[in-house]
Amino acid sequence: AQSVAQPEDQVNVAEGNPLTVKCTYSVSGNPYLFWYVQYPNRGLQFLLKYITGDNLVKGSYGFEAEFNKSQTSFHLKKPSALVSDSALYFCAVRDQAGTALIFGKGTTLSVSS
Amino acid sequence: DTAVSQTPKYLVTQMGNDKSIKCEQNLGHDTMYWYKQDSKKFLKIMFSYNNKELIINETVPNRFSPKSPDKAHLNLHINSLELGDSAVYFCASSQAQKSTEAFFGQGTRLTVV
Numbered sequence: 001a002q003s004v005a006q007p008e009d010q011v012n013v014a015e016g017n018p019l020t021v022k023c024t025y026s027v028s029g030n031p032y033l034f035w036y037v038q039y040p041n042r043g044l045q046f047l048l049k050y051i052t053g054d055n056l057v058k059g060s061y062g063f064e065a066e067f068n069k070s071q072t073s074f075h076l077k078k079p080s081a082l083v084s085d086s087a088l089y090f091c092a093v094r095d096q097a098g099t100a101l102i103f104g105k106g107t108t109l110s111v112s113s
Numbered sequence: 114d115t116a117v118s119q120t121p122k123y124l125v126t127q128m129g130n131d132k133s134i135k136c137e138q139n140l141g142h143d144t145m146y147w148y149k150q151d152s153k154k155f156l157k158i159m160f161s162y163n164n165k166e167l168i169i170n171e172t173v174p175n176r177f178s179p180k181s182p183d184k185a186h187l188n189l190h191i192n193s194l195e196l197g198d199s200a201v202y203f204c205a206s207s208q209a210q211k212s213t214e215a216f217f218g219q220g221t222r223l224t225v226v
Contacts, residue, residue, distance in 0.1 A: 099144075
């Protein structure tokens with residue numbers, strides 16, 4: 001069965017520093033991977049996805065993610081964190097039938113000024 | 114225009130009551146979903162509909178019944194509400210292809226007292 005794991009419950013970074021939120025995946029077949037962000041009392045907002053092609057995917061708000069097939073990882077990155085990036089981040093994978101997104105448990109990103 | 118809208122945003126009700134949450138999408142998508150987010154922020158797929166047909170029905174009590182009158186609407190009816198049903202329920206939609214991201218509504222916070 002398809003699954004994703006987010007090994008960190010929380011990531012703390014200082015404003016202006018680079019940030020990384022980790023995600024590893026387990027899939028049968030080609031992986032379709034996604035990152036979402038959830039701000040307090042809000043719905044999930046799509047950030048970026050990997051389907052095929054370049055391993056470095058660029059998305060919204062300056063975020064990017066690096067797909068690494070050998071390490072089965074899809075880490076979310078940003079070169080310079082903003083306080084406003086503080087939120088809950090979810091990694092997700094399409095299930096094998098392609099009928100739903102399967103989410104990781106989420107990682108809380110806290111950016112301090 | 115809100116892409117995926119759900120009503121109500123907040124719902125407080127007593128145990129044993131029956132309630133409904135409505136969801137509408139104006140994106141022309143073929144597939145709609147209901148997700149449950151528990152108090153630990155875990156997101157779990159409940160139902161998936163494609164062109165008004167039920168695709169996924171995860172291990173959800175049969176007190177939960179989705180209804181899709183047309184492609185743009187997927188409502189969630191819950192009978193005999195229990196304390197454990199308290200959660201945030203998210204509606205989402207996407208195109209049918211595996212490569213497409215899902216768009217989420219703002220969520221309905223259900224509190225059963």
